[in-house]
Amino acid sequence: MNKLHGVILAFLCSISFYAQDYFPQNSGVSTENTNYTALVNAKIFITPTQVIDKGTLLIKDGKVVNAGASVVIPKNTNTIDVSGKSIYPSFIELYSDFGIAKPKPAQRSQIPQYEASRTGYYWNDHIMPENNAFEKFKYDSKKANALLKAGFGVVNTHIHDGIVRGSGSLVALNNYNGNETRIIAKKSAQYLSGRKSVTSQQAYPTSPMGAFALLRQLYLDADWYGKGHSKTKDLSLEALNHNKNLVQIIDAGSRANVLRFDKIGDENGIQYVILGGGDEYERMDDIKATNAPLIIPINFPDPYNVENAFLTASLSLSDMRAWNQKPSNPKLLAENGVPFALTTHQLKSPDEFKAKLMKAINHGLSKEKALEALTTIPAQLLGKSNTIGSLKTGSYANFLITSGDIFDKKTTLYENWVQGRQNIINDMNTIDIRGDYQFSLAGNTYQMSLTGELTKLSSKIKTASDQYGSKISYHKDWVNISLKTKDSTKQEFIRITAHVDLDKDLKGKAIMPGGKSLPFLAKYSKKENDKKESTKKEEDLEVAKMFPVTYPNNGYGFTELPKTETLLFKNATVWTNEKDGVLENTDVLIKNGKIARIGQNISNKSAKLIDARGKHLTAGIIDEHSHIAAASINESGQNSSAEVSIEDVINETDISIYRNLAGGVTSIQILHGSANPIGGRSAIIKLKWGESADNLIYMDSPKFIKFALGENVKQSRARNGVRFPQTRMGVEQVFKDYFTRAKAYNALKESGKPYRKDIELETLAEILNKERFISCHSYVQSEINMLMKVAESFNFNINTFTHILEGYKVADKMKTHGVGGSTFSDWWAYKYEVNDAIPYNASIMHNEGVVVAINSDDGEMSRRLNQEAAKSVKYGDVSEEDALKFVTLNPAKLLHIDDRVGSIKVGKDADVVLWTDHPLSVYAKAEKTIIEGVTYFDLEEDKKIRESIKKEKNELINMMMQAKNKGLKTQPIKKKEKEYLHCDSIDHEQHDH
């Protein structure tokens, strides 16, 4: 690297800069060069598919004049013969911060910042479309050289900071000229991401879902502003509207976020170019369906160091698989017709690029696709196909000269020309002196063999009887060899300096330890043996089998998604939750995903029979208050976050889904957390393990939103609370204020006059219009009563109080209001406001006629909600049938899905659980958990999965051991943590990867 740097600098000094033609000229006479340069006899890749076997590339003024088999060469041409070599268009990097200084992080403050730091711009500091990379651009020749060495010629660079990051610039890695020549396009694209700026401490958004909502609202505001409705100046919105016609490139960073951002783009008529995560193969069909062009990192993980069996036991199968599967991502994307560019982003240095690229090719990425991903596709994505990415006439003369196939491990990259200027990476005129030599000195005859890369040769020197230590360097036709003398007690050397002749003989002199100079001649005898065998082995290992992707792609995923079946349960004890109550010795037929028949002696020829004698069949368990299967829970950056939705952040790969199925859970409401009085919208999902995130959400899902009261929303445990409200008194006013505004908003909207669409107020208006329901986190009676009164004053009802631990104190008022209570069975004593929480709460509310559910708010407890329901039998003598309804039919009612689920009734969804024992008993296990006729959990299948996990892990560990023994770099074991989110879980915001 250092050497390369030196080489390129040497050229810099020897060639003077071109001046711009209208600039004054004081350093000498005009030296404009109008000569042509021709590279002849090369194999030329004009494009990945248009290849000339023996052609000429003619360039002038930094551009391609012509390229082809028979190009007329003008007289004033400097012709370079490159026979036997290949010429490729140089590569294009789409995602880089080349030449842009790292933004300075804002000072961390003890007091949270809710307002923007700027005026005249958008209200959120993390929206900065007004930023332009060209204004901050400072050419960095050191980084340029690293990229040149990796084969890149142009880079699209931008400021890596904020959610909207402003425009990027397309620059050439031109070490010779100034920015006047390097900058190909000043504003080449607009960049975005889901991450906040480091330059501001403004709290909002604290979560990915907040970032998504912010983007959506931003587009609405820009539209409103663009139509001239705003009375005030907003430089951000102006810039955003100005950048509208640029390519929009967004950093998603994972396949899950690729899908999320693509959806936002679709809603706003934008097709983003999306930076992926290298894990797109996990949901290839969904990725393909986005039609989004992608930028794909190739930071394939190193194998783990699995020598320590104890530590290795903590390694998850999904992390192991990533090592095995990720290198196949580019191949699979190509096979599925997904257009993508490759990037050095996420690599420690561009030096790693070739090795990783070779890995992708060894895993099946075709060379043609690889070249496209580095040349024509990025050019096309930037709308610059006419000037970069190929060697067609008129393109910049950005090309690579190689010893052969550029995607071959042994190929040497000789030169990387950018805008017609030559950068020598490896001197192509260097004579290959690798091989065996013989020479004599002071009566001894030595054998010398030279091996390794030409820039880093190693020598072995021996006589018939002895081996000698030696070192060699080779540079510009000269070798220097130092040879230790035989006497090991003295540190003495013979120093040899010799010139390399064309016949590869080395001629020069040797200076003996005594200082005597002797003539030196080493005769070349034969070429170095090819080391093909060992490299081949390594490649064999690399392309060893790819383990199948499962859905989701972890140990418990399905290789193929399970299908709905016709099932006939025979002789079960059926808890109908309907008028029939509990039916003994009863058959239940499930067909087409629905409960088809309930009765005695049912037969069906096509049905799979399940002997349920002695077992219990119930409706699937429904958890009204869950935080599993979500990538984030709280948007706490504002006191209202009605604009955010958990539906945006469903994590369908969460192992909690599987574990909840094992506890008989079939439907859950994923609620926003309780960090603010008005939280976010819920996701109501079925635990269809293996399906894509969007497929988990209920069809025509009822609309819900989380509200919260009490200690959490008034930030009781924050040291520096400055966000309104800090008391229960303030909480009431937050609601009054927002509903008043939502009412006015609604009126304006219905008046037909122009209005600024506001997602937050739209959501609140839905509540006023009785289209959206509130599930409110609540503890003490005063605030419960308050919220009912606020709702009544705005002429709507609260749907559910969740937690509602003092519900028993106001059960009569709740009944009158018509609100349900979804509570814990026995939690209390964890904070001051639950001092009076009692396990009899459910029974008292139930006795007063309130619709009562028992919820979890906890990924562990939800695995045994049936037992939590049973506690209502213990505490307060609720009947067993009613107790089971607390976790089935009643939460279905509270979620407005009781027409579909919650009981065993003909026509309802076949969401059922077969229990080994009485479903309220601690001794009962879920044997089968079925959703719409699909068996998602089965005790017997689970046993098989355990075995297959063991087997696959062993195979992968063995492969990693082999990799380590081959000398491949390894990484230390990491333990994958399963984070359990609760009401008060705040996202750990990361500014950087």
Add this chain to the structure above:
Amino acid sequence: MKHLKKSLLSILMLCSSIVIAQQTPAPEQTKDVAIIGATAHIGNGQVINNSIIVIRNGKIDVIGDAEKSAIDMKAIETIDANGKHVYPGFIVPNSTLGLVEIDAVKASDDDAEIGLLNPHIRSLIAYNAESKVIESMRPNGVLLGQITPRGGRISGTSSVVQFDAWNWEDAAIKTDEGLHLNWPGSFSRGRTWLGEAPGLKPNKEYSKQVNQLKDFFNESKAYNNGHKTKTHLPFEAVKGIFDGSKKLYIHVNDEKGIIDAIHFARAHAVKNMVIVGGAEAYKVAGLLKANNIPVVLKRVHSTPSHIDDDYDLPFKTAKLLVDNGVLVTLETSGQMERMNTRNLPFYAGTTAAHGLTKEQALQLITLNAAKILGIDNQYGSLEKGKSATLFISEGDALDMRTNKLTHAFIDGRNISLETHQTKLWKRYSDKYKNQ
């Protein structure tokens, strides 16, 4: 139906309102009591179906088959427990009951002292016998506990108490019986504030942390050999570990940590060692059995610690250990551990759902716990001569569906089953009844 329920409720409340006011510890037993007709679960694996138990002077004087017994019932108060079940009082080890009242209120938290090596810290004196959380244990049958400090590498010294007392002195059953050591973790979390990557990585400080413990134990031993010139409270507090008067409870979950901890204890000639946590103890059950080391097993109702683990691993770990001959009891530490301790019987019930017999499961939280805490000469089973610390339940006490206590006794004292919570239940049920 609803009316019936309401009237049942009112009868129930009528009955319960006679019971002694909540929170007042029961007086000493003055009259002999006989419990007749219950299924007696002895706690050692045995069951007597139609039993008679006579409590005299706080002790179990008679336990046997009711039909074969020929006791003079005059002057004995009898409790007809036909169809009901009698159990030894459940025992919770490694508990912070009484050390914290409300998790989120710092002023009420006394469970973790600052500092790293705190063997001299004693939990007992901070134990609030009048905690509202403690009284809520009793209606579920949890009557005894080992009160254990948290925090640091060595958290301090625990004591065993009973849950119906005026103050900590009254409550104490066995004082300063164990020292608690938190073994260094195999993994450590990236310190993001120092620019480290987040997530769990192998703990680079592990050897250093273990050496620190070795040094401390060596120094303590040297100190306690004699010739001390100045009192050193921490060294002083380790003494019992070497002479066997105190047990060393090593809190450790991972396989390698457990093995290292065993080697550590052996190297320092620790006489009585117990593993607390032991999530992966099942992987070294043979070693534990061979060294006679019991396990105080991590909360059964918890999620598996690795993503690829069997979903029911925490449910069946007890079975895996018991089948290999390891002495096991259950603990409840973790999130909301104090209020959750009343669910200890259901943790045991879960181990029965996942492999153990019901009597084996019961034994985990009765006789096994007593043995591990060193109080089995008096507590942990229904045997003649032992303390009458027991309760009567209408049904299977390990199942939440049927765990309903009618009576509970600690040292023969007929204790109250009322709590702050039952009081509120009655108050508000009455409110609605009278509306």
